[in-house]
């Protein structure tokens with residue numbers, strides 16, 4: 001294993017929450033490299049089994065894993081090799097997680113490294129006490145049923161540990177008219193989506209936030225969204241930028257052309273503008289969004305003023321599919337939760353880690369980890 005480990009961005013203040021973005025597998029590594037190229041301040045690291053990819057992305061902070069297992073190659077689509085590679089080098093991952101409050105994992109599911117390693121890293125990060133947001137691109141239909149199954153299996157395993165998962169179905173980012181785009185441009189679009197979200201979260205968390213949103217709100221959202229969230233962003237410039245961003249968000253493909261807003265249980269909206277941002281613009285965007293939302297929705301919003309944003313306005317929305325209020329707000333212990341929407345109680349059994357078996361190999365049969373309880377593997381909700 002080799003790794004380069006530059007000192008992380010220094011904390012801005014004693015209580016400034018620290019966010020780390022970790023790109024896992026080849027697509028995750030490429031995605032974070034794109035982010036760092038655009039914003040070198042971002043605290044990011046790339047992790048992969050494939051040395052060719054790590055060398056090509058030109059990032060300073062890289063971690064090569066599974067050297068003795070894949071010998072510097074990719075896992076070749078083998079999830080079990082991906083998992084073993086990360087388990088073997090888990091100490092280098094743990095080292096990165098020191099004092100991290102929010103870990104944002106970025107990966108494409110469907111290959112072996114990302115699909116095998118992300119569930120393990122989410123577990124390690126939660127054990128280290130970080131809040132974990134996992135942003136994953138899911139495969140195109142043309143990649144076939146097997147790749148899709150690998151991605152679905154990985155999602156289930158990630159779900160046992162991640163606080164929140166944002167799925168970015170690659171398929172949904174395109175219209176028929178995009179069919180002739182070069183593939184690099186296709187992937188660049190999903191990197192762009194992830195990037196917008198991560199940059200906006202970073203802005204809200206660390207600086208320039210002038211109202212509303214802080215780490216506590218993001219914490220509430222991620223801990224209560226019961227697994228999956230959706231994410232969309234929109235940008236506008238010029239005189240009518242408030243209308244432009246509101247309308248683009250309300251028609252966004254990743255929010256099912258805005259329909260998800262009508263049934264959401266929780267939402268965070270983040271607006272970023274320049275020194276010229278007007279109150280009337282904030283009001284215009286927020287009231288258009290609010291018109292769409294159900295009355296009892298949990299909502300929080302923040303505004304950030306960013307140098308260089310003059311003449312522009314950007315909005316992000318993090319949208320929860322479901323909402324659970326933890327009756328025992330704990331720290332990942334077994335607790336009861338109540339699903340507000342359906343009014344139906346639901347017994348929420350969260351995986352609590354494997355105790356003394358944490359670092360032993362799982363029992364894998366037919367690509368399934370039999371140490372993961374059946375109800376989690378099969379995504380069964382237990383009625384109360």
Ligand SMILES: Nc1nc2c(ncn2[C@@H]2O[C@H](COP(=O)(O)OP(=O)(O)OP(=O)(O)O)[C@@H](O)[C@H]2O)c(=O)[nH]1
Nearest residue numbers: 025026027074075077108110111112113114139187
């Ligand atoms: N967003 C994005 N997705 C990609 C890119 N390349 C591949 N994908 C998607 O991500 C999935 C996983 O691919 P990789 O990340 O290359 O796989 P890996 O995790 O490195 O796994 P192995 O190479 O098998 O060890 C694919 O099935 C594609 O759907 C990329 O550059 N960007």
Ligand SMILES: [Mg+2]
Nearest residue numbers: 025026050074
């Ligand atoms: Mg790879």
